[in-house]
Amino acid sequence: MRKPADKAQVDAELRRVVELRHPEPHSVLGIHPDGDGVVIRAFRPDAVAIHVLPEFGGRVPMTHRQDGVFEARVNGRDKTFGYLLEVEYPGKRVFTLRDSYSFLPTLGEMDLYYAGEGRHERLWERMGAHLIHHNGTRGVSFAVWAPTAAGVSVVGDFNSWDGRLHSMRRMGASGIWELFVPEVGEGARYKFEIRPGQGGPRVLKSDPFAFRAEVPPATASVVHDLGRYGWGDGAWLESRTQKSDVAHQPWSVYEVHLGSWRRVVEDGDRPMTYRELAPALAEYVKHMGFTHVELLPVSEHPYGGSWGYQVSGYYAPTARFGHPDDFRFMVDHLHQEGIGVIVDWVPGHFPRDAHALGEFDGTALYEHADPRKGAQPDWGTLVFNFGRNEVRNFLIANALFWIEEYHIDGLRVDAVASMLYLDYSRKQGEWIPNRWGGRENEEAIQFLRELNDTVRRKHPGVVVIAEESTAWPKVSSPVSEGGLGFHFKWNMGWMHDTLSYFSKDPIYRQYHHNQLTFGLLYAFSEHFMLPLSHDEVVHGKGSLYGRMPGDPWQKRANLRSLFAWMWAHPGKKLLFMGGEFGQPAEWNHDKSLDWHLTQDPGHQGIQRLVARLNRIYKELPALYDADSEPVGFQWLQPDSASSNVLAFVRRSRQPGRHVVCVANLSPTVREKYRVGFPLQTNYVEVLNSDAGEYGGSNTGNMGQLHTEATGWDGQPASALLTLPPLSVLWFTPG
Template sequence: MRKPADRAQVEAELQRVVELRHPEPHSVLGVHPDGDGMVVRAYRPEAVSIHVLPEFGGKVPMVHRTGGVFEARINGRTEPFGYLLEVEYPGKKVFTLRDPYSFLPTLGELDLYFAGEGRHERLWERMGAHLIHHNGVKGTSFAVWAPTASGVSVVGDFNGWDGRLHGMRRMGSSGIWELFVPEVGEGTRYKFEIRPGHGGGRLLKSDPFAFRTETPPATASVVHDLARYAWGDTAWLEAREKQPDAVHQPWSVYEVHLGSWRRVVEDGDRPMTYRELAPELARYVKELGFTHVELLPVAEHPYGGSWGYQVGGYYAPTSRFGHPDDFRYLVDYLHQEGVGIIVDWVPGHFPRDSHALGDFDGTALYEHADPRKGAQPDWGTLVFNFGRNEVRNFLIANALFWLEEYHIDGLRVDAVASMLYLDYSRKHGEWIPNRWGGRENEEAIQFLRELNDTVRRKHPGVVVIAEESTAWPKVSQPTSEGGLGFHFKWNMGWMHDTLSYFGKDPIHRQYHHNQLTFGLLYAFSEHFMLPLSHDEVVHGKGSLYGRMPGDPWQKRANLRALFAWMWAHPGKKLLFMGGEFGQPGEWNHDKSLDWHLLGDPGHQGIKKLVSDLNRVYRDLPALYDADSEPVGFQWLQADASAANVLAFVRRSRTPGRHVVCVANLSPVPRENYRVGFPLQGRYVELLNSDAGEYGGSGLGNQGQVHTEPTGWDGQPSSAALTLPPLSVVWFTPG
C-alpha cells in the first residue's frame, strides 16, 4: 500500500496554489495517488459545489478544503483516470468541463533543450497558443517564457479573464510555463497574467508568439490555426529555389504602405483589406513592371503612426487589414501573378507598451536592463538583448516564420546601423564599450551573421537586405569572409548624394558634379540596392516631385531624368509608392495616394516612363547582371561638369552586350554633342526620358544613331548626339 500524502505538506502546497505562487500546480491539482486510492483536486474559488464524473462511471462529490480548492478521494483505484468536473456556481449555474490539470505536458525535453540553447529553429511551433488534440481531447496548448515569474496564468474569454483558474506549470529550469486548456478553440482571445518574482502585483501581457491579435488599440492575442490555409504558389516557390544568385538577377522593388496605398473613400475613407488589395496591387505592379513589392512592416504594432516600425506582435500580421489568412491570400495572389514580396523586419528595437515585450516577466527579459544598452534614444524604444540565447532564438525563428508560414521572398532588416554600434545616437557616457573598449556591438554582429547564414541554408532564393547607413565593411559579403552575410545593402550614400544633386537648380549643378560620380568609387564594394524610399518623402522633406527645381514642366523632366539615371546606375532598384507618377504632396500615412493625378498627361507620362524603364531593365542583362562587378560599368564622360553631362557604359557578364547611357542634366538642349561608343555601327535609341509620350519635348535622335570610326572618350567609335534638356538617353547596339 502506498503511503498517504503528508497532510501538512499538502496544506502548504494548497496554500501556494490559492496564493497563485505555485510553479507546478499540476503536482497538487488533478488526479494523484493517495494510499490505496486516488485523490482528485480542483481549484474553483467561486464554486458552490463540484462533482467528479470518472470515465468509469459514477458521480463523486468533492469536499471543499481551503480557499476554493475541492478534493475527492476515489478508493480502489491505483492508476490515473480520465474524468470530467461538474461545477455549480451561485444561482444554480452548472457547467461540465474537462480538468486542464489532468493532462501531461505538451512540451518535450528536446524542445526545452533547444530553446534554452537558442537553437530551436521552429520555436513558433511549440511556443504561444496551438490548437491540438491532446490525449484525444480538442483544445489549445499555451506556452510562454517568463523565467523569473513566481506564477503565470493564461486568461481569456474562456475563463472570464480570471487568473486564478488556469495557472500554468513551470517546465523545470527552462523558464517556460505550459498549460493545455481543453475545448478552447479558434478565435478565442487570451493573454498571460504574470506575477513577478519580486512581487509588485500582476502584469497582463500579450503572447509574444501570438499568430493573430485583436485590432489596435485592443491588445489581446487570439488563438489561430496556422495550418488551415491552402496555398496555390507551389510553382513560384520551386522556381525561386532554383533561380540563380539574386545578385545577377533584375530586382526592381515597389515599396508600399498598405494602409495608404489606395483607400476606400466610398466606405468612410478606410484602408483596403488584404483581400481587396491583392488583385489591385498585383495588376498595378505588373503594369509597372516591378519584380517585387516591399511592404512596410506588417507585423502587429500598437501605434499606426509608427508605420509598423514599433512592433508589438512579431508573429502576427496586423489585423488592421484583415485575418492572417487574408494576408496569406495577398502573398499567394502576388506569387501566382509572378510578383515577389519582401517585408520590412524590425529586430533592433521594440516599443515600451505595457502589454508587449518590455519588462515581460517583471524584469528586463527581452531587453538589456541597463538603459545604456537597452534603450534606443531616437525612438523611445527598447533594444533587444542579442547576447541572450532565448532572445536570439525568438528573432531568428521569427525570420524563418515569415519565410515558411507566409512564403515571404525577402526580409529588409530595418536600422541595422543602430544594432551594429553601441554608441549609436548616444553621447559620451551614455553607452558601454565592448570588452575591447570599442563601439562595435559584438552580440548584434553575431546575431546578424547567424540570421543570414540560417536563411541562406534553409531558404535558397530568399534574400535578406540591410538598411545600413554607415561605412561598415562587408555588409553584403559572406560570413566566411568576415562579412555580415546580407544579400544586399541599401545604398544610402547614393540616395543622399543623388537627391541632393537633383534638388539643385541646374545653374548650380556644375559645382556639385561629384555628387553623381562619387558613388562609383565604392559602387562595387557591396551588393547595393538603390533606395528612393518612404524615408525620403516624410518629415518635411516633401515628395520626390516637390524636391525637383523649376516649374511643373521642369519638375517632371527632372524626375523622369532621375528615374532614368537610377535605372541605368549599378544597383538594384527600389521606389516608394507615389513616386512613379510624381505625387506632388508629401506622403501622409492616413491618406490615399493622389490617384486622380493620373488623369493629367504629365503625371501619366512619368508612370509610363517607369513602366518602360522596368521593361527594358528586365530585358537587358547589361543593366543588372554585373551590378556588383567593375566589369559592369565604365565611365565615358565623368568630368563634363560645365555642360552637366555624364555618360557611361553598362556591360553584361556576357561579352559584347552593353548599354550606353548619356545624361544632360542642364535645361539646355545640346546638339552635335559627341560621345564615345564601344562599337562602330548602328545604335538604337532604346529610351529617352524626354520623349513626347512621357510628357517631354520629344527632342532626340530619331530612334537611332550611327557611330563613326572617330575615337572619343577612350572608345574606338563615337557619334554626335542630340541631347534633350533635363534628360537621360539610353542606346544599345541594334
C-alpha cells in the same frame, strides 16, 4: 499500498496554489495516486459545488478543502483515469468541463533543451498557443517564456479572464511555462497574467508568439490555426530556389505602406483589406513592371503612426487589414502573378507599451536592464538583448517564420546601424564600450551573422537586405569571408548625394557634379540596392516631385531624368509608392495616394516612363547582371561638369551586350554632341526620358543612329547626338 500524502504538506502546497505562486500546480491539482486509491483536486474559487464524472461512470461529489480548492477521493483504484468536472456556480449555473490539470506536458525535453541553447529554429511550433489534440481531447496548448516569474496564468474568453483558473506549470530550469486548456478553439482571445518574482502587481501581457492579434487599439492575442491555408504558389517557390543567385537577377522593388496605398473612400475612407489589396496591388505592380513589392512592417504594432516600426506582435500580421489567412491570400496572389514579396523586419528595438515585450516577466527579459544598452533614445524604444540565447532564438525563428509560414521572399532589416554600434545616437557616458573598449556591438554582430547564415542555408533564393547607413565593411559579403552575410545593402550615400544633386537648380549643378560620380568609387564594394524610400518623403522633406527645381514642366523632366539615371546606375532599385507618378504632396500615412493625378498628362507621363524603365531593365542583362562587378560599368564622360553631361556604359556578363547611358541634366538642348561608343554599328535609342509619350519635348535621335569609326571617350567609335533638355538617353546595339 501507497502511503497517503501528508496533509500539512498538501495544505502548504495548496496555499501556494491559492496565492497563485506555485511553479508546478499540476503536482497538487488534478488526479494523483494516494493511499489505496486516487485523489482529485480542483481550484475553482467561485464554485458552489463540484462533482467528478469518471470515464467509467458515476458522479463523485467533491468537498471544499480550503479557499476554493475542492477534493474528492476514489478508493480502490490503483491507476489514474480520465474524468470531467461538473462545476456549479451561484444561480445554479452548471458547466461540465475537462480539467487542464489532468493532462501531461505538451513540451518535450528536446524542445526545452534547444530553446535554452537558442537553437530551436522552429520555436514558433512549440511556443505560444496551438490548437492540438492531446490525449484524445481538442484544445489549446499554451507556452510562454517568463523565467523570473513567481507564477503565470493564461487568461481569456474561456475563463472570464480570471487568472485563478488556469495557472501554468514551469518546465524546470527552462523558464518556460506550459498549460493545455481543453475545448478552447479558434478565435479565442487570451493573454498571459504574470506575477513578478520580486513582488509587485500582476501584469497582463500579449503572447510574444501570438499568430493573431485583436485589431488595435485592443491588445489581446487570438488563437489561430496556422495550418489551415491551402497555398497555390508552388511554381513561384520552385522558381525562386532556381534563381538563388540573386546578385545577378533584376530587382525592381515597389515599396508600399498598406494602409495608405489606396483607400476605400466611398466606405468611410478606410484602408483596403488584404483580400481587397491582393488583386488591385498585383494588377498595378504587374502593369508597372516591378519585380517585387516591399511592405512596410506588417507585424502587429500598437501605434499606426509608427508605420509598423514599433512592433508588439512579431508573429502576427497586423489585424488592421484582416485575418492572417487573408494576408496569406495576398502573398499567394502576388506570387501567382509573378511578383515577389519583401517585408520590413524590425529586430533592433521594440516599444515600451505595457502589454508588449518590455519587462515581460517583471524584469528586463527581452531587453538589456541597463538603459545604456537597453534603451534607444531616438525612438523611445527598448533594445533587444542579443547576448541572450532565448532572445536570439526568438528573433531568428521569427525570420524563418515569415519565410516558411507566409512564403515571404525577403526581409529588409530596419536600422542595422543602430544594432552595430553601442554608441548609436548616444553621447559620451551614455553607452558602455565592448570588452575591447570599442563601440562595436559584438552580440548584435554575431546575431546578424547567425541570422543571415541560417536564412542562406535553409532558404536559397530568399534575401535579407540591410538598411545600413555607415561605412561598415562587408555588410553584403558572406560570413565565411568575414562579412555580415546580407544579400543586399541599401546605398544610403548614393541616395543622399543623388537627391542633393537633382534638387539643385541646373545653373549650380556643375559645382556639384561629383555628387553623381563619387558613388562609383565604392559602388562595387557591396551588393547595393538604390533606395528612394518612404524616409525621403516624410517629416517635412516633401515629395520627390516637390524637391525637383523649376516650373512644373521642369520638375517633371527632372524627376523623369532622376528615374532614368537611377535605373541605369549599378544597383538594384527601390521606389516608394507615389513617386512613380510624381505625387507632389508629402506622404501622409492616413490618406490615400493622389491617384487622380494619374489622369493628368504630365504625371501620367512619369508613370509611363517608370513602367517602361522596368520593362527595359528586365530585358537588358547589362543593366543588372554585373551590378556589383567593376566589369559591369565604364565611364565615358565623368568630367563634363560645365555642360551637366554624364555618359557611361553598362556591360553584361554576357559578351558583347551593353547599354550606353547619356544624361544631359541642363535645360539646354545640345546638338551634335559627341559621345564614344564601344562598337561601330547601328544603335537603337531604347529610352528617351524626354519623349512626348512621357510628357517631354520629344527631342532626340529619331530612335536610331550609326556610330562612326572616330575614337572618343576611350572607345573605338562615336556618334554625334542630340541631347534633349533635362533628359537621360539609353542606347543598345541593334
